[in-house]
Amino acid sequence: MFLDAFDPELFRTTSETVTAKLEKHLADQSIRGLELVAPATLARAARALMTPERTSAPEFDEERLAAIIDLYIRTGIQVHSPGYMGRQFSGVVPLAGVIDFVSSVVNQPSSFYEAGQLPNVAERIMADELGRLIGWKPGGFAMVTTSGGSLANLTALLAARNERYPGYWSGGAAAVDSPGRPAIAVGADVHYSVARAAGVMGIGDAQLVRLPLDAAQRIDPARVRPALDAAREQGLHVFCLVASAGTTAVGAFDPIDELADIARERDLWLHVDGAHGASLLVSDRLRHKLRGVERADSLTWDAHKMMFVPAPCTLLFYREEARSLAPFRQQASYVFDEEPDVYTALDSGGRNFECTKRPMIMTLWALWALYGPALFATKIEHLCRLTREAHRIVEDEPDFVALHHPEANILCFRHRPGGAAGLDDAALHRLQIDIRNRVKERGHFFISKVDIDHVAALRVVLMNHQITTEHIRMLLDEIRAVARDALDGAAHDGTPLTDTGPRP
Known part of the structure; x- marks a missing residue:
């Protein structure tokens, strides 16, 4: 019966199943990057997890749910792993995920006060808190x-x-x-x-x-x-x-x-x-x-x-x-009130593009309420300090070239192995792209690339406090290994590094 899907007891048991899997995921500090799966393969796996029932809602299948969660966790970027160094979105403070879970269940869109009262108040509070850091006076x-x-x-x-x-x-x-x-x-x-x-x-x-x-x-x-x-x-x-x-x-x-x-x-x-x-x-x-x-x-x-x-x-x-x-x-009569009052004064629907908007401020406000600004400041300072240390490590390696002094937690560099001393810019560009792709395919680290002065560079964004200088050195060793493979492969099959086509 379709009402079973709304049963509060089922909600509790499914939440426990999911929470246990997420706890295991967060506790896993192994070095892992991105496990890329061919879209067609992933689609087959996803379809295999779908119920064949179409005329009536079947009984809840706990094993099917567990398999869905496992697939979801396994095929995404592992933002909590020390191997994740590639993008600017971060692993979250776990409590923020819990608050986001609450927001999803209570479902209070926050563009209008009457729909999401606490989110709208929290938005004003965080505006005051952060506005002072900008240098503005409240009001x-x-x-x-x-x-x-x-x-x-x-x-x-x-x-x-x-x-x-x-x-x-x-x-x-x-x-x-x-x-x-x-x-x-x-x-x-x-x-x-x-x-x-x-x-x-x-x-x-x-x-x-x-x-x-x-x-x-x-x-x-x-x-x-x-x-x-x-x-x-x-x-x-x-x-x-x-x-x-x-x-x-x-x-x-x-x-x-x-x-x-x-x-x-x-x-x-x-x-x-x-x-x-x-x-x-x-x-x-x-x-x-x-x-x-x-x-x-x-x-x-x-x-x-x-x-x-x-x-x-x-x-x-x-x-x-x-x-x-x-x-x-x-103006829209179905959302904008003709007679503003103390409640509609907190509406943000007229100020933002979205009408139905997630109460996204709740995750930030809850952390700020419980931990204050020190939680954020301490981690940000740690990541920026770690990035400066990473820069020093890269600078000390003769086969790497740091391309700037990091101002925050982003560092760009290039690998110039001894065998690549004579590469022109086009070949050097291709080598960096090849390195990045091979590192991604190995699945230990996930890094990105960016063009600087029209030549590709390797880019790391240090968002995870679990990363250490030892992980940085391990990454450089990985880069050296895949670069040797790339250069050896080019020498063996005669394919120039300037070839931008797919590798065999």
Whole structure:
């Protein structure tokens, strides 16, 4: 009978089954990366776990559930393993997963106070707590949660556009009265979500003004004004400048304070994409990396990165509360109240894209309520310190080249084995990609790659406090081993390393 699926006792027993498996998963500190399974093979395995019943709901099958959970855990990136060094999402504080579990069961969408009362209050509390770290006084600024940094960046850029061009929301581009085509100034290394947002907004990638970077991969403030002047001569009207606090490629922090001077001088909206690096604000030792952030008009902050909560949990801040109403200018009688009161004052539905939104703030607030900021600050400081140690280890190895000094927990480097001393850039690029792919296929470590100066580099993101310097050395040994295989294979079959086709 279908009602059996809603039985509270069944809920308890299935929760115990799942919890036991997750406990075992968290306790496993073996070094494992990613077990890639062919999609067709995985689809067959998944279909084999599906009940053949179609006309009535069958009795609960505990073995089937256990097999589903096992498959789910085994085929994902092992974010809690010391072998996981490849991406910017993290293993979560386990308690945050428990709170997320509660949110899934009680199912309280949080865009409107009446649907999710505590999430909306918690959002205001965390806004005050984190806003003080930014440098703002309570009462003047605003924060909304969004499902991911990409959506937060889009929302902030909509606010900037609608403020500068009030008629754009209702009249579209035809309503724009400006001395040039609307444009956004960004660092040459800006996250792709900003370029995507420009496309969504009808501005277009061609109207992104790419600002030059310095040797540390940060926006070079000395060359920003000439770039803006050149854009104006080309018929572009820049209304917003986007800075990064922790770029995706190398974790660089743009000089926000100097860029804020330029933004004020040129009457530009200053948005800071701090999806990765804004979390350094919780650390007294690291907060200086974001010097000047209090002068930004808006800030994106992903808690599911360096605050170690389940994704998505993104915070979008506005220095002036009134500006948080700028992105979306519309009315809908079925959700927006005609007579605001003390309850609807906490609604965020008019400030964010989502109507039905997960109460994502609950995972962050619960951890903050129980542990305070020290939990986050201590782990972030540890990871940044570990990354500096990893940099030292790489620098000490003659067959590795570190490509930057890490500002946070991202490190990029290349392997140049003795046999590859004569490789040109194209072959060196291919070797790094080959190394990354072979490391992934071995399944011990999971790392990523990024192009720096048009040549591929190996990239590690240290998100797991279980990683030690010994694991870093083990990774370098693994890289050496797969590089030898790659070079030996190329020498044996005569395939040049510049060949970008699939390996046999």
